[in-house]
Amino acid sequence: MKKIYLNLKRFDIPKDMNGINDIGYGDCWARKIINSLNSIKDVDLVVYLPESSLFSAIKNTKHIGIGCQGVHYKDVVKGGNFGAFTSFRPASAMKALGVTNVMVGHSEERASKNELLIIGGGKGDVNEILNQEVKCALAQEMKVLYCVGEKAEEQENKYEVIKNQILVGLKDVDISNISIAYEPIWAIGPGKVPPDKEYIEDIVKFIKSVVNVPVVYGGGLKVENAQMLASISELDGGLVALTRFGKDFGFSTDDFKKIVETYKEGL
Numbered sequence: 001m002k003k004i005y006l007n008l009k010r011f012d013i014p015k016d017m018n019g020i021n022d023i024g025y026g027d028c029w030a031r032k033i034i035n036s037l038n039s040i041k042d043v044d045l046v047v048y049l050p051e052s053s054l055f056s057a058i059k060n061t062k063h064i065g066i067g068c069q070g071v072h073y074k075d076v077v078k079g080g081n082f083g084a085f086t087s088f089r090p091a092s093a094m095k096a097l098g099v100t101n102v103m104v105g106h107s108e109e110r111a112s113k114n115e116l117l118i119i120g121g122g123k124g125d126v127n128e129i130l131n132q133e134v135k136c137a138l139a140q141e142m143k144v145l146y147c148v149g150e151k152a153e154e155q156e157n158k159y160e161v162i163k164n165q166i167l168v169g170l171k172d173v174d175i176s177n178i179s180i181a182y183e184p185i186w187a188i189g190p191g192k193v194p195p196d197k198e199y200i201e202d203i204v205k206f207i208k209s210v211v212n213v214p215v216v217y218g219g220g221l222k223v224e225n226a227q228m229l230a231s232i233s234e235l236d237g238g239l240v241a242l243t244r245f246g247k248d249f250g251f252s253t254d255d256f257k258k259i260v261e262t263y264k265e266g267l
Helices: 028-037 051-060 091-097 107-119 126-139 152-169 197-210 223-230 253-265
Strands: 003-007 044-049 065-068 101-104 143-148 178-182 215-217 237-240
Touching: 003 215, 003 253, 028 044, 028 051, 028 253, 044 051, 044 101, 051 065, 051 091, 065 143, 091 126, 101 126, 107 126, 107 143, 126 143, 126 152, 143 152, 152 197, 178 197, 197 215, 223 253, 237 253
Parallel strands: 003 044, 003 237, 044 065, 065 101, 101 143, 143 178, 178 215, 215 237
Antiparallel strands: none
């Protein structure tokens, strides 16, 4: 069964507060979205939400996997740290809430952690931090979507970059609950030209030559590219964030359902 992931980026911020949520305040929007998406069948669907809306999503899901958008790189330890992680999101807290999935290493998370490394003198590899996050999530029996991908300045060395992200980020972990999302960071954003089928196919084959796990396209599954992506036999699904661009920037469950149906038609 193909995997479809939906990342509702900070959807807890309403439009009148400069966010993109035009569904409602509080966590009512999470209930409405999950109830609408419960009708989707024949794909392994996981929705990642801001932590403030996870409980509502968990209460209303029927078959959809509910995920958080990241976990801290440390967690509680029996007889040791009891949970002194103010402002952070430990994996054990997410499991206690009922979360079953997590996304680690999204390009936005990588950028943020790289900024901190630079402030600290530029020493270290962000993938080592992500490796600790993966281990914390797996220790709490969560399924991990691990994101990899090259920036514009890394395209000439994309294979080395991606291989390092995988080998360091997934070092010494059980990969049975790991999937990988390929994010071509250089192609994400307004006015950017997305990679073609041959480029994506090549990267997916390369990733699977490094580690044998499911790989999905993380550069934005859309109606426009859904059938093309579905035609790549090595690809195991896709990741969606926004469904509308331009003036009507945002997300719609009807749009999302159309994306999923278009993808399924192309299989």
